[in-house]
Amino acid sequence: xxxxxxxxxAVSPCAACKLLRRRCAQDCVFAPYFPADxxxxxxxxxxxxxxxxxxxMLQELAEHQRRDAVSSMVYEANARVRDPVYxxxxxxxxxxxxxxxxxxxxxxxxxxxxxxRMRQFSTSSSPGAMDRAVDQAAMGESxxxx
Amino acid sequence: xxxxxxxxxAVSPCAACKLLRRRCAQDCVFAPYFPADxxxxxxxxxxxxxxxxxxxMLQELAEHQRRDAVSSMVYEANARVRDPVYxxxxxxxxxxxxxxxxxxxxxxxxxxxxxxRMRQFSTSSSPGAMDRAVDQAAMGESxxxx
Numbered sequence: 012x013x014x015x016x017x018x019x020x021a022v023s024p025c026a027a028c029k030l031l032r033r034r035c036a037q038d039c040v041f042a043p044y045f046p047a048d049x050x051x052x053x054x055x056x057x058x059x060x061x062x063x064x065x066x067x068m069l070q071e072l073a074e075h076q077r078r079d080a081v082s083s084m085v086y087e088a089n090a091r092v093r094d095p096v097y098x099x100x101x102x103x104x105x106x107x108x109x110x111x112x113x114x115x116x117x118x119x120x121x122x123x124x125x126x127x128r129m130r131q132f133s134t135s136s137s138p139g140a141m142d143r144a145v146d147q148a149a150m151g152e153s154x155x156x157x
Numbered sequence: 158x159x160x161x162x163x164x165x166x167a168v169s170p171c172a173a174c175k176l177l178r179r180r181c182a183q184d185c186v187f188a189p190y191f192p193a194d195x196x197x198x199x200x201x202x203x204x205x206x207x208x209x210x211x212x213x214m215l216q217e218l219a220e221h222q223r224r225d226a227v228s229s230m231v232y233e234a235n236a237r238v239r240d241p242v243y244x245x246x247x248x249x250x251x252x253x254x255x256x257x258x259x260x261x262x263x264x265x266x267x268x269x270x271x272x273x274r275m276r277q278f279s280t281s282s283s284p285g286a287m288d289r290a291v292d293q294a295a296m297g298e299s300x301x302x303x
Contacts, residue, residue: 059214061207068205068241076242083246087233095214096222099245100229106252113259120266127273 026053031062040069044081055088056081172199177208186215190227201234202227 027041028034030053035042045053056065065084069077091098173187174180176199181188191199202211211230215223237244 059210060205061210064205064207064210068237072241080242083243086246086249087237087244091214091233095218096226097229098233099249100232102249103232103245103252106249106256109256110252110259113256113263117259117263117266120263120270124266124269124273127270127277131273 023047026050027057027062030054030057040066044069044078052081052085055092056084059088059091060084169193172196173203173208176200176203186212190215190224198227198231201238202230205234205237206230 024033024035024047025039025042026045026047026049028039029047030050041053053062060068068084069080072080087099090102094101097104170179170181170193171185171188172191172193172195174185175193176196187199199208202208206214214230215226218226233245236248240247243250
């Protein structure tokens with residue numbers, strides 16, 4: 012292994028500089044986010060975005076935003092490697108379908124609650140009780156607290 | 158404008174070749190998906206993924222998959238341009254929060270339905286009615302059909 016031949020005390024290159032076979036400078040923009048022991052992280056973003064684009068995108072951000080930006084780029088890149096046709100957009104589409112389905116189920120359940128409340132209150136004499144039952148369910152309030 | 162000086166009958170370059178200032182070949186991989194009248198589409202994917210990566214990603218796909226791949230790349234690139242820190246991952250995180258909230262609301266509404274059904278059936282003499290009410294609500298069935 013090459014590494015075993017490195018001088019004691021020499022700075023270990025980050026995963027990006029190692030893959031790009033370049034010297035890892037003291038102020039390397041990649042080094043804080045792409046440690047040598049996680050080579051796959053940089054390999055993915057390099058494959059999908061390209062090292063020079065990742066460099067540019069990081070340089071355009073404030074330092075406190077870069078860690079989150081790298082995490083989101085690694086996430087997106089991995090999604091694109093797993094699914095080269097749809098990438099992250101595939102996940103978004105599937106989450107949106109899940110939301111549509113949950114909204115439909117919720118509307119049905121809330122309608123059922125309103126229906127049952129109306130039936131329950133129609134036998135009660137409390138004025139305005141039916142309106143309150145409809146309002147509560149429509150606002151998505153927990154009816155347990157009644 | 159340069160275009161007005163082009164020979165009549167010359168092939169108009171696609172948006173990609175125009176931006177990259179290169180000849181748009183008959184078999185240009187970009188041309189079917191990046192028409193000249195939508196320059197912003199290519200500008201975004203070029204800024205985020207880089208033309209050479211987009212080219213490589215398209216070449217690795219079957220032709221029938223390329224239109225969807227381009228759409229998803231344009232979507233992702235626009236998300237990254239709008240939100241340089243979180244990009245698409247920001248949208249995914251927000252959709253996941255929406256799903257968590259809908260699941261909580263649905264669980265509450267279904268619990269309310271079960272509660273009301275149990276109260277309703279506890280006054281009826283039908284054996285097993287209470288178990289059926291719990292099963293139906295837990296399975297997310299519409300109770301309107303009962």
